Amino acid sequence: MSSIKLRDLSVSFRDGTFGLLDINLKIEPEEFVVLIGPSGSGKTTMLRTIAGFAEPTSGSVLIGGEDMTHVPPERRRMGMVFQQHAVWPHMSVAKNVGYPLARSGQKGASISKRVERTLALVGLEG
Numbered sequence: 001m002s003s004i005k006l007r008d009l010s011v012s013f014r015d016g017t018f019g020l021l022d023i024n025l026k027i028e029p030e031e032f033v034v035l036i037g038p039s040g041s042g043k044t045t046m047l048r049t050i051a052g053f054a055e056p057t058s059g060s061v062l063i064g065g066e067d068m069t070h071v072p073p074e075r076r077r078m079g080m081v082f083q084q085h086a087v088w089p090h091m092s093v094a095k096n097v098g099y100p101l102a103r104s105g106q107k108g109a110s111i112s113k114r115v116e117r118t119l120a121l122v123g124l125e126g
Contacts, residue, residue, distance in 0.1 A: 001029040001030060002029060002063050002064030002065075003026065003027060003028050003029055003062075003063075003064060003065070004025075004026070004027040004050060004061070004062070004063055005025070005026045005027075005061075005062040005063075005065075006023050006024060006025040006026075006046075006049075006050070006059065006060070006061055006062075007024060007059055007060045007062065008022050008023075008024060008058065008059040008060070009022070009023040009024075009025075009046075009049065009056050009058070009059035009060065009061065010022055010023070010056060010057045010058045010059055011042075011045055011049055011054055011055075011056050011057055012057045019042050019045035019054075020042045020045055020046055020049065020056075022059070023042075023046065023059070025046075035047070047080060048080075049061060050063075050078065051073055051076065051078045051079075051080040052068070052071060052072055052073035052075075052076050052078070053073055053080070055070075056069060063076060063077075063078075077104065078100075079099075079100035079101075093119070093124065094112075094115050094116075094119065097115050097118055097119060098111045098112070098114070098115040101114060101115070
């Protein structure tokens with residue numbers, strides 16, 4: 001896992017409102033971070049920007065010390081589970097969670113072990 005650093009990150013929408021304004025954040029490898037706030041406070045916008053699905057208006061996104069601000073999502077080696085009830089409704093929860101690992105070339109036993117650990121961490125084992 002690599003560190004994530006946001007430097008003076010802002011995202012503005014077409015109507016001129018800001019989804020993020022001058023955010024500075026550093027997340028170290030193995031650090032567990034929770035974003036809490038009311039609806040519309042920018043939690044999803046921040047995650048979408050880190051993953052590359054939203055383009056910042058200003059500032060930068062560094063992953064592992066590398067500037068990824070304008071790198072497309074598929075080249076960031078990130079995973080993101082969206083707010084909708086299922087990313088792929090035809091797949092189990094475990095397969096949805098393991099999908100980015102499979103896409104990165106990891107094999108079955110390694111994927112299963114990591115998926116089990118991750119689901120246990122958030123209370124979704126079994």
